[in-house]
Amino acid sequence: MNSKKTTINDVARLSGVSKRTISRVINNSAKVGKATRERIQKIIDELNYSPNPQARGLAARRSYLLGMIYDNPDALYINDVQRGVLSVCRELGYELVVHPCDMKADTLIDEAVNFAGRSKLDGVIILPPVSENNDLAGALGKANVNYVRLASIALDSAEHVVISNERSAAAAMADYLVSLGHRRIGYIAGPQGMKSTRERLEGFCDALEKHGCKLDGDLLAIGAYSFESGIECTRTLLANPEPPTAIFASNDEMAVGVINAAQDMGMNVPNDLSVAGFDDSILASRIIPSLTTIRRPVKQMARLAATKLIASIDGRTDDAQTSILLVPELVKRNSTRSIL
Amino acid sequence: MNSKKTTINDVARLSGVSKRTISRVINNSAKVGKATRERIQKIIDELNYSPNPQARGLAARRSYLLGMIYDNPDALYINDVQRGVLSVCRELGYELVVHPCDMKADTLIDEAVNFAGRSKLDGVIILPPVSENNDLAGALGKANVNYVRLASIALDSAEHVVISNERSAAAAMADYLVSLGHRRIGYIAGPQGMKSTRERLEGFCDALEKHGCKLDGDLLAIGAYSFESGIECTRTLLANPEPPTAIFASNDEMAVGVINAAQDMGMNVPNDLSVAGFDDSILASRIIPSLTTIRRPVKQMARLAATKLIASIDGRTDDAQTSILLVPELVKRNSTRSIL
DNA sequence: CTGAAAGCGCTAACAT
DNA sequence: ATGTTAGCGCTTTCAG
Numbered sequence: 001m002n003s004k005k006t007t008i009n010d011v012a013r014l015s016g017v018s019k020r021t022i023s024r025v026i027n028n029s030a031k032v033g034k035a036t037r038e039r040i041q042k043i044i045d046e047l048n049y050s051p052n053p054q055a056r057g058l059a060a061r062r063s064y065l066l067g068m069i070y071d072n073p074d075a076l077y078i079n080d081v082q083r084g085v086l087s088v089c090r091e092l093g094y095e096l097v098v099h100p101c102d103m104k105a106d107t108l109i110d111e112a113v114n115f116a117g118r119s120k121l122d123g124v125i126i127l128p129p130v131s132e133n134n135d136l137a138g139a140l141g142k143a144n145v146n147y148v149r150l151a152s153i154a155l156d157s158a159e160h161v162v163i164s165n166e167r168s169a170a171a172a173m174a175d176y177l178v179s180l181g182h183r184r185i186g187y188i189a190g191p192q193g194m195k196s197t198r199e200r201l202e203g204f205c206d207a208l209e210k211h212g213c214k215l216d217g218d219l220l221a222i223g224a225y226s227f228e229s230g231i232e233c234t235r236t237l238l239a240n241p242e243p244p245t246a247i248f249a250s251n252d253e254m255a256v257g258v259i260n261a262a263q264d265m266g267m268n269v270p271n272d273l274s275v276a277g278f279d280d281s282i283l284a285s286r287i288i289p290s291l292t293t294i295r296r297p298v299k300q301m302a303r304l305a306a307t308k309l310i311a312s313i314d315g316r317t318d319d320a321q322t323s324i325l326l327v328p329e330l331v332k333r334n335s336t337r338s339i340l
Numbered sequence: 341m342n343s344k345k346t347t348i349n350d351v352a353r354l355s356g357v358s359k360r361t362i363s364r365v366i367n368n369s370a371k372v373g374k375a376t377r378e379r380i381q382k383i384i385d386e387l388n389y390s391p392n393p394q395a396r397g398l399a400a401r402r403s404y405l406l407g408m409i410y411d412n413p414d415a416l417y418i419n420d421v422q423r424g425v426l427s428v429c430r431e432l433g434y435e436l437v438v439h440p441c442d443m444k445a446d447t448l449i450d451e452a453v454n455f456a457g458r459s460k461l462d463g464v465i466i467l468p469p470v471s472e473n474n475d476l477a478g479a480l481g482k483a484n485v486n487y488v489r490l491a492s493i494a495l496d497s498a499e500h501v502v503i504s505n506e507r508s509a510a511a512a513m514a515d516y517l518v519s520l521g522h523r524r525i526g527y528i529a530g531p532q533g534m535k536s537t538r539e540r541l542e543g544f545c546d547a548l549e550k551h552g553c554k555l556d557g558d559l560l561a562i563g564a565y566s567f568e569s570g571i572e573c574t575r576t577l578l579a580n581p582e583p584p585t586a587i588f589a590s591n592d593e594m595a596v597g598v599i600n601a602a603q604d605m606g607m608n609v610p611n612d613l614s615v616a617g618f619d620d621s622i623l624a625s626r627i628i629p630s631l632t633t634i635r636r637p638v639k640q641m642a643r644l645a646a647t648k649l650i651a652s653i654d655g656r657t658d659d660a661q662t663s664i665l666l667v668p669e670l671v672k673r674n675s676t677r678s679i680l
Numbered sequence: 681c682t683g684a685a686a687g688c689g690c691t692a693a694c695a696t
Numbered sequence: 697a698t699g700t701t702a703g704c705g706c707t708t709t710c711a712g
């Protein structure tokens with residue numbers, strides 16, 4: 001890069017103090033006289049000096065590198081999280097290293113731990129659905145790597161998780177559909193075993209029951225969070241002798257599948273069938289009709305995760321343990337209508 | 341991390357040679373006896389030793405870190421490029437650091453150069469449309485940072501660019517639409533000044549002319565690669581006294597806008613109007629009707645870019661200069677039909 | 681083909 | 697509040 005990068009020694013020489021003091025200024029150590037600090041800071045600015053992260057890392061056993069582990073089909077979500085995390089990184093002098101992975105690979109855990117170790121990452125942020133893997137979290141913990149998981153429930157201690165309450169979000173959707181007059185509502189769940197599947201489903205059912213209308217067993221279909229599974233489940237649901245007037249698919253991909261399938265069967269959405277999704281992916285606003293859905297506070301979660309992670313790294317335990325429950329928002333669009 | 345990580349010294353001690361030799365083995369230096377090398381390699385494997393990247397970087401002025409600079413609304417594209425680049429990184433022992441940015445910010449160049457410098461990146465990959473910024477490339481070059489740009493034309497020397505031929509792709513679309521019997525074809529271009537805008541438009545026009553049907557000036561609209569601009573341009577285009585029978589929007593976002601606008605105006609796609617896009621974004625396969633579009637060889641481009649970049653870093657100039665012209669592919673779906 | 685010694689740029693005890 | 701002295705783990709002259 002620069003033929004002769006300015007080093008801490010240059011700064012030390014020019015300011016007439018030892019490098020130790022410069023180091024203290026760089027690292028915001030408290031034990032520097034205000035005057036000295038300012039004088040040195042000025043010289044640093046003039047020289048446009050910035051410390052070599054590798055040397056710093058080598059000496060302090062720190063890399064100033066955060067990792068992000070994910071296997072998520074939703075590119076927009078990933079992208080949003082990356083940007084959110086980075087907004088914090090930039091303030092605090094970290095960089096973000098990405099690690100997409102294959103959730104189903106049996107090397108998943110080894111590779112993740114190895115990733116963190118080999119790159120000497122200061123910590124990692126894990127996105128759903130990988131974040132639900134407790135074995136991974138355990139392995140990371142054992143390997144002594146800091147981590148924060150993005151999740152829908154408290155599947156770890158406060159310092160290791162950032163939660164958005166999908167249960168109440170699904171409940172809000174139930175409330176909304178009921179308010180539109182729907183009573184027979186089909187539900188397309190995610191794959192069994194996933195926490196988000198359960199949170200969303202239970203939130204929905206509970207809310208429904210509060211309105212006195214239980215979810216009919218015939219109206220519950222198990223999907224796979226994929227477009228195709230949305231189509232398939234819709235066929236099943238609509239084949240019911242007493243078909244639903246609305247279908248809540250527990251993610252947008254499936255909801256878009258519902259719309260496709262319904263139109264294929266000659267139905268009009270929302271006139272013949274109301275459809276709702278979950279995610280507010282890019283699809284939701286582009287599909288015709290635009291999709292009523294739920295928007296998770298992705299950027300906030302990402303920022304919070306990064307903030308917590310760095311707090312852990314710095315050993316600021318109480319900051320790392322703040323537990324804020326973020327609440328998703330209901331986005332009303334054109335795929336749902338009142339049948340009252 | 342590990343309370344006591346094994347170091348090169350451990351390996352040296354156990355194998356009874358000096359660290360210099362271990363270092364040679366690690367770095368595949370030629371000057372090591374075959375027997376010694378194998379013996380040492382075995383010990384390395386047994387110890388599960390991997391060199392500390394920071395120490396290595398500090399000593400060798402290398403970080404084994406690649407950066408990715410982009411400001412692209414298409415999350416899927418970014419994600420694909422990330423995965424492609426990473427597939428190469430993993431083979432060659434690099435990690436990827438991401439740097440989304442604001443193309444319009446006047447700090448763009450400073451921040452990018454700073455990003456590379458501060459993190460001591462070995463090189464960066466720049467995605468369109470940021471990649472079209474020659475000032476950025478110039479600044480990077482001057483700062484002595486290796487870079488490779490993803491582009492639609494040869495806007496830099498071979499070692500600095502990976503090209504997909506969008507001109508011929510647009511031509512292929514023209515051929516296809518003409519083959520379906522369309523003669524009055526509307527074209528929605530990208531923003532003026534962008535290379536891809538020009539490549540796609542010229543490719544399209546040239547091909548059209550080969551078929552003896554020039555693009556009517558009234559049927560050319562200037563969009564902004566956004567959904568909204570697609571809608572707006574469609575309104576203009578369809579207000580024409582002799583409206584087009586097909587519209588080729590030069591990206592999917594706009595094409596989806598076209599479909600929305602057309603349906604709003606009571607038209608059926610593809611019965612009353614054929615629509616085509618460019619990108620094969622996730623939208624293309626989900627929208628109703630599914631969108632005929634063009635798929636760039638994104639992963640290949642990404643892999644090629646990473647390969648070139650690392651070749652440059654390693655000083656393998658000829659490898660860095662291979663120039664392969666990648667060709668996008670036409671994806672036929674349901675938004676276009678024959679009017680013959 | 682291999683080894684000894686001198687750093688790379690920074691932080692961390694331990695003084696003072 | 698500031699300076700001194702060792703390293704962190706690796707690569708690289710330069711000898712042999």
